[in-house]
Amino acid sequence: MDATVGIPPAVTEETEAFWAAAKEGRLVVEGCSSCGAESFPPRGICRSCRARTPVPVEITGRGRVYSLTVNHQRWLPDLPVPYAVVLVEFPGHPGVRVAGRLRGCPPERAAIGMAVDIGFEPGPGGFAIPSFVAVSPADGAAA
Numbered sequence: 001m002d003a004t005v006g007i008p009p010a011v012t013e014e015t016e017a018f019w020a021a022a023k024e025g026r027l028v029v030e031g032c033s034s035c036g037a038e039s040f041p042p043r044g045i046c047r048s049c050r051a052r053t054p055v056p057v058e059i060t061g062r063g064r065v066y067s068l069t070v071n072h073q074r075w076l077p078d079l080p081v082p083y084a085v086v087l088v089e090f091p092g093h094p095g096v097r098v099a100g101r102l103r104g105c106p107p108e109r110a111a112i113g114m115a116v117d118i119g120f121e122p123g124p125g126g127f128a129i130p131s132f133v134a135v136s137p138a139d140g141a142a143a
């Protein structure tokens with residue numbers, strides 16, 4: 001059995017496109033076909049103009065840590081603690097912030113403003129769970 005992390009997702013009509021893309025390793029958020037505002041998590045309704053005509057928008061490239069928490073509580077038996085959970089924003093995608101576990105760096109080194117790559121981890125029920133991989137800083141610190 002594969003190791004899994006995270007909480008089994010609740011798949012709804014609104015989040016189906018997100019989970020389908022995640023399985024392919026793509027991070028997809030909702031874009032509004034009416035006003036262009038982007039939203040995450042998917043809700044099926046624009047947070048800006050309330051139009052109900054979302055279109056999938058794929059986010060590529062690096063994100064930046066907007067905020068973070070370090071979890072010391074063992075919520076999940078397969079997930080060793082502590083680990084950092086980061087909220088990540090992406091250049092060119094205002095309004096979109098995606099939370100996920102930070103990998104590739106010890107939790108005490110997690111910092112606001114650090115660059116991260118989008119990654120996915122195998123999750124419960126065959127779902128791919130979004131997570132983020134620390135980009136090695138220029139000073140050569142170990143990843």
Ligand SMILES: [Zn+2]
Nearest residue numbers: 032035046049
């Ligand atoms: Zn809109």
